Amino acid sequence: MSEFEKTPLNKVIRGSKRATYDKAQINGILDSHFICYVPYIHGNTSIVIPTAYGRKGNQILVHGSNKNRMLLSLLDQDLASLTVSHLDGLVLARSVFHHSVNYRSVTVFGKAHLIEDRNEKMEALEIITENIIPGRWGEARIPSEKELNGTLVVAIDIDEASAKIRDVGANDEVADHDLDVWAGVLEIDTLPGKIVRNTDCKPGVPTPESVKNFNIQNHSTQSES
Amino acid sequence: MSEFEKTPLNKVIRGSKRATYDKAQINGILDSHFICYVPYIHGNTSIVIPTAYGRKGNQILVHGSNKNRMLLSLLDQDLASLTVSHLDGLVLARSVFHHSVNYRSVTVFGKAHLIEDRNEKMEALEIITENIIPGRWGEARIPSEKELNGTLVVAIDIDEASAKIRDVGANDEVADHDLDVWAGVLEIDTLPGKIVRNTDCKPGVPTPESVKNFNIQNHSTQSES
Numbered sequence: 001m002s003e004f005e006k007t008p009l010n011k012v013i014r015g016s017k018r019a020t021y022d023k024a025q026i027n028g029i030l031d032s033h034f035i036c037y038v039p040y041i042h043g044n045t046s047i048v049i050p051t052a053y054g055r056k057g058n059q060i061l062v063h064g065s066n067k068n069r070m071l072l073s074l075l076d077q078d079l080a081s082l083t084v085s086h087l088d089g090l091v092l093a094r095s096v097f098h099h100s101v102n103y104r105s106v107t108v109f110g111k112a113h114l115i116e117d118r119n120e121k122m123e124a125l126e127i128i129t130e131n132i133i134p135g136r137w138g139e140a141r142i143p144s145e146k147e148l149n150g151t152l153v154v155a156i157d158i159d160e161a162s163a164k165i166r167d168v169g170a171n172d173e174v175a176d177h178d179l180d181v182w183a184g185v186l187e188i189d190t191l192p193g194k195i196v197r198n199t200d201c202k203p204g205v206p207t208p209e210s211v212k213n214f215n216i217q218n219h220s221t222q223s224e225s
Numbered sequence: 226m227s228e229f230e231k232t233p234l235n236k237v238i239r240g241s242k243r244a245t246y247d248k249a250q251i252n253g254i255l256d257s258h259f260i261c262y263v264p265y266i267h268g269n270t271s272i273v274i275p276t277a278y279g280r281k282g283n284q285i286l287v288h289g290s291n292k293n294r295m296l297l298s299l300l301d302q303d304l305a306s307l308t309v310s311h312l313d314g315l316v317l318a319r320s321v322f323h324h325s326v327n328y329r330s331v332t333v334f335g336k337a338h339l340i341e342d343r344n345e346k347m348e349a350l351e352i353i354t355e356n357i358i359p360g361r362w363g364e365a366r367i368p369s370e371k372e373l374n375g376t377l378v379v380a381i382d383i384d385e386a387s388a389k390i391r392d393v394g395a396n397d398e399v400a401d402h403d404l405d406v407w408a409g410v411l412e413i414d415t416l417p418g419k420i421v422r423n424t425d426c427k428p429g430v431p432t433p434e435s436v437k438n439f440n441i442q443n444h445s446t447q448s449e450s
Contacts, residue, residue, distance in 0.1 A: 009268075014290055035312060035326075039264030039271040043234075045304040046264040046271035050312075050330065065239055079270040087260060087275075089418070092436065096354055096365045097372040101260075105275065129321055133411075140321045140406055147322040169423040181365055182433045183426045186358075187418035188441065193314070198394040198408040208407045211317065216413065 009109050010160040020163045029084060029106045029163055030055050034132040036082045038062065040073035053082075054124070054131035059155040060108060061115075061124040071154050074112040080156050081109045089188050093170035094181040102166050102185060110157030118145075124153045135210035190216050234334050235385040245388045254309060254331045254388055255280050259357040261307045263287065265298035278307075279349070279356035284380040285333060286340075286349040296377050299337040305381050306334045314413050318395035319406040327391045327410060335382030343370075349378045360435035415441050 004010060004021040012019035020026070039048040049070045054061045060082060064071050074080045084106045091100040115121050122143065129137045143151070170183040192214050195207060229235060229246040237244035245251070264273040274295045279286045285307060289296050299305045309331045316325040340346050347368065354362045368376070395408040417439050420432060 014293060037262045037273045037275070037308070039273040041266060041271050043304075045302060045306050045334065046266050046273075047306050047332065048262045048264040048271075048273045048308045050262070050308065050310045050328075052326070068239060077270060079268075081270050081272050083262070083273045083275065085275045089421075090358055090439075092358070092361065092365070092433075094366055095368075095372075096350065096362065097368050097376075099354065099357075099361070099365070101277070103275075107272065109270065125321065129324065132324075133315055133317070136317065136324070137321065140317070140324070141319055141401060141404060143320070143322050147320075151322075169421065169425075172425075176366060177425060178427065179366060180427060180430055182430045182436070183423040184436075185421040185423075186436050186439055187421065189414075189416050189418035191414050191416060193412035193414035196314075196394065196410040196412065198410075200394075200397075200402060201408045202403065202405060205405055205407045208317075211407070211409075211411050214315075214411060 004161050007160055010107065010162040012162050012164055015164060018164045018166050020165060026106050026161050026163050027055065029086070029104045030060070033084045033086060036060065036062070036084045038070055038074065038080070038082045040070050041077060042073065052128055052132055054127035056124070056127050058158045060158060061128055061153065061155050063125060063128060063151055063153045066150055066152050068152055071152050074154060074156070075114055077112065079109060080112040081107060082156060083107045087188055088167065090186045091170050092182065092184060092186060094172045094176040094179045094183050098170060098172050100166060104163065104165050106161060106163045108156065108158050108161045110159035113155045113157070115153040115155055118148060121148055121151065121153045124155070125151070133210050133214055135213065139208050139210055192216060229386050232385055235332065235387040237387050237389055240389060243389045243391050245390060251331050251386050251388050252280065254311070254329045255285070258309045258311060261285065261287070261309045263295055263299065263305070263307045265295050266302060267298060277353055277357055279352035281349070281352050283383045285383060286353055286378065286380055288350060288353060288376055288378045291375055291377050293377055296379050299379060299381070300339055302337065304334060305337040306332060307381060308332045312413055313392065315411045316391070316395050317407065317409060317411060319397045319401040319404045319408050323395060323397050325391060329388065329390045331386060331388045333381065333383050333386045335384035337379050337381045340378040340380055343373060346373055346376065346378045349380070350376070358435050358439055360438065364433045364435055417441060
């Protein structure tokens with residue numbers, strides 16, 4: 001199946017013309033970011049925590065300390081969700097009302113499972129690390145058994161998902177087109193910046209390939225409306 | 226009071242040495258971003274939605290359509306929360322285990338209130354717009370009464386809050402310092418990108434000051450560990 005089924009849970013109600021349920025497109029958005037926002041129920045409210053992730057097939061993998069409240073709460077919930085979102089630009093219309101942002105956002109719903117098998121945990125940590133910065137797993141010292149034992153790894157099934165994408169120019173009311181107000185998009189770029197070597201880094205160790213090749217480009221090609 | 230009280234709700238448990246309750250520092254983080262992540266309880270799960278915001282004193286202001294499920298759910302909850310987070314860099318340690326990210330993150334807890342007064346709504350929309358892109362409110366056509374009536378504006382009290390900040394180099398185990406592995410920080414910059422004028426923009430209308438002056442710089446000064 002190349003599309004997620006529309007259900008009461010994942011169906012986009014507001015701005016439904018920007019919605020997509022296409023699996024390839026949803027996976028494309030998931031695979032081009034590495035921070036997801038995971039909400040969990042806590043008492044009479046819910047709390048959201050940003051955390052690193054990787055994708056393995058139809059699961060999102062996250063990790064943390066054995067005492068991580070967010071992860072432990074997710075495991076207690078019947079259903080987990082998470083959102084991944086790229087901010088691609090500011091949409092500046094002639095009217096304040098039609099101001100918006102361009103973005104690519106995915107929301108995933110599914111059950112959270114504890115990964116207990118030692119090899120599956122190690123593989124999950126490799127997938128998360130490689131999703132953040134490809135090539136780094138092979139450069140760094142991999143986790144020891146003690147470190148593995150101190151790490152909670154959780155897989156969240158991508159049972160239901162939907163995306164919302166806005167990637168066009170400003171859409172003003174026709175009555176406003178004659179106003180002497182500029183309209184357009186100010187793109188926002190997310191880019192690798194300065195490389196800051198640790199002062200305690202062993203002399204002679206060169207900047208690794210993973211760092212030199214790192215590329216984070218958070219916006220899709222943008223067409224005008 | 227210059228600090229938020231530590232309570233069971235806002236007290237940072239994991240990585241508490243990176244926590245701060247200082248109001249000026251928390252407001253500084255809130256005022257240097259314009260997208261917050263708002264979780265809400267929905268059935269047996271919670272869902273998180275990224276949305277634009279502005280701050281007015283001890284309230285966070287958000288808005289949406291009159292039928293926005295997230296906003297309506299918040300108004301029904303006893304307590305709302307939201308998180309604002311800047312991703313400042315990748316922290317690359319010699320060991321995979323000590324990899325991390327540099328970030329500045331704030332979580333706010335408080336009651337959500339509907340803003341009904343026409344002038345307060347207009348002021349809230351101005352605060353949100355000016356927080357996204359300073360100067361834009363004075364350039365664009367402000368909301369009509371009809372547009373105001375179609376907009377839900379919600380204020381979330383900043384009753385409790387805490388921040389977590391990581392802004393240092395990699396912290397490896399001493400036993401790993403001799404490994405031939407590079408350690409350091411790869412900063413991530415969020416910057417204004419291309420300016421894409423709407424094809425239907427009236428000829429002769431120049432690029433406005435708000436766009437020319439826009440500055441989004443999402444990382445703090447970074448010192449090495």
